[in-house]
Amino acid sequence: MTPPFDVAVVGLGPAGRSLASRCVAHGLSVLALDPRPDAVWAPTYGIWGDELGGLPEAVVRARVPGPELRVHGNYPLARDYLVLDNAALRTALPLEGVQVRRARLSDADVAALRAEARVVVDARGARPDGLVPDDPAPAQTAYGIVVPADAAAPALQDASALLMDWRTDWAGAAGPGGTPTFLYAIPVGPDAVLLEETCLAAAPGLPIAELRTRLRRRLLARGVEASVLDRPLDREVVRIPMRGRGRRPVPGTLAIGTAGRGGNLVTGYSVAHSLARADALAQAFTTGAVPRVADPVSPADPLREMGLRALLRLDVPGTLALFDAFGRLPAPAQRNFMSRDSDAVGLAGAMWGMFARMPPAGKRKLIVATLGPSVTRRGAPAIRPV
Known part of the structure; x- marks a missing residue:
C-alpha cells in the first residue's frame, strides 16, 4: 500500500521547517509534526553573510561588518556576521501546502510514521525528551543578557561587535583557571546588544550558574552598571550538545540538523548548514534517490x-x-x-x-x-x- 505522504518531517525548528518548505516547493506531499508548530524560535541564531544564500535580507535582524576576535591581540574578521530575525525567517520558509499536525512524538512514534510517508525525517533536535540530568556529553553552554546599546558600550570597548573575546577578566583577583570561556557581544537590533558568556566546549557542559557569575564579574570589571545587569531587557540560556544526539537515528528515518550530524563539532553551529542542505535533500526525495544518511561521514x-x-x-x-x-x-x-x-x-x-x-x-x-x-x-x- 502506498503511503499517503511523500515526506514526514518531525520537528519544525530551522532544520525541519526549511526542509518541509523546500519539499513542498518541489511538489512533494508533506506531513509536518511538532508540539508547538506556531511558536517563534527563542534562541539567537547567527550565520555569516556569505551563508545567507537565497534568503531575503528581511530575515536579517542585525548585520555586523567585521566583528572582532580579541585574545592577546585584536583581530577584525573579514566577513559580515548576521543575527537572524527568527519570525522573519519562519515567514521566508512558508508551509503552505504542508499538512501540519500538533504532536510530540517518541522514537516509536517516529518509526511508526513509515506507514504514513515514503520518507521520514527526524528533526527533533539533539535532546527531544528534554535535558538529560548530569549529561556527560560534550556541550557548548552560554548565559547571556540583552541590554540597551549605550549600557553595553563599556563591555564592547570600542568594537562594533565581539564574536569571541577570550580575555580573562571573568576570573577576578584569583586569576584564570579551570575551563576557559569567552564573551560574545553582538547587536541584536538597532538599540540592543546581547552580552553572553560562552563555554565553547566542555564535558560535561560548564554549568549555567558559573557562566552567570563569570559574565557578571567580567561586565562589572569593564564598567557596566550593576543596575543594568540586574534588570536586563532579556536573558538567554544556551545548551548545545556538540555531537548532536550522539546516537544512531531511529531505524528507517533520516536525522537532520542536531538530531543527526548537522552540527559543527568545533563551533557548535548548525543553522547555516541546515538551511543550505534543505534544497538538495528535497531534490533527492523528488527523484527517489533518498540518501541513507542526511550528512554522511566525510574525510574532514x-x-x-x-x-x-x-x-x-x-x-x-x-x-x-x-x-x-x-x-x-x-x-x-x-x-x-x-x-x-x-x-x-x-x-x-x-x-x-x-x-x-x-x-x-x-x-x-x-x-x-x-x-x-x-x-x-x-x-x-x-x-x-x-
Whole structure:
C-alpha cells in the first residue's frame, strides 16, 4: 500500500521547517509534526553573510561588518556576521501546502510514521525528551543578557561587535583557571546588544550558574552598571550538545540538523548548514534517490573530532594561544576552520596554520591535548563518536 505522504518531517525548528518548505516547493506531499508548530524560535541564531544564500535580507535582524576576535591581540574578521530575525525567517520558509499536525512524538512514534510517508525525517533536535540530568556529553553552554546599546558600550570597548573575546577578566583577583570561556557581544537590533558568556566546549557542559557569575564579574570589571545587569531587557540560556544526539537515528528515518550530524563539532553551529542542505535533500526525495544518511561521514570529520578533543582538554593559556593563532590566519583559512562544509584539505590547512602560529609552549599543550590519553581535562571519560 502506498503511503499517503511523500515526506514526514518531525520537528519544525530551522532544520525541519526549511526542509518541509523546500519539499513542498518541489511538489512533494508533506506531513509536518511538532508540539508547538506556531511558536517563534527563542534562541539567537547567527550565520555569516556569505551563508545567507537565497534568503531575503528581511530575515536579517542585525548585520555586523567585521566583528572582532580579541585574545592577546585584536583581530577584525573579514566577513559580515548576521543575527537572524527568527519570525522573519519562519515567514521566508512558508508551509503552505504542508499538512501540519500538533504532536510530540517518541522514537516509536517516529518509526511508526513509515506507514504514513515514503520518507521520514527526524528533526527533533539533539535532546527531544528534554535535558538529560548530569549529561556527560560534550556541550557548548552560554548565559547571556540583552541590554540597551549605550549600557553595553563599556563591555564592547570600542568594537562594533565581539564574536569571541577570550580575555580573562571573568576570573577576578584569583586569576584564570579551570575551563576557559569567552564573551560574545553582538547587536541584536538597532538599540540592543546581547552580552553572553560562552563555554565553547566542555564535558560535561560548564554549568549555567558559573557562566552567570563569570559574565557578571567580567561586565562589572569593564564598567557596566550593576543596575543594568540586574534588570536586563532579556536573558538567554544556551545548551548545545556538540555531537548532536550522539546516537544512531531511529531505524528507517533520516536525522537532520542536531538530531543527526548537522552540527559543527568545533563551533557548535548548525543553522547555516541546515538551511543550505534543505534544497538538495528535497531534490533527492523528488527523484527517489533518498540518501541513507542526511550528512554522511566525510574525510574532514576526523579532523573536527581532533579539534573538539583539543578544545575539551586545553587549559586557559593553551586555548588563548590557539585562538590568538586563529586570529592571525588568512580569511579563507578562518572560513575553512569555522564552516561545517569545508573539505578535509581546507580544514587541515587551517588547523596547520593555527598550529604553526602558536608559540612553542602553546604547541606543546595542543599536541598533548590532541594526542594524549582519552580523558578530558575535567576527568570525565572521552565520549566516542557514533
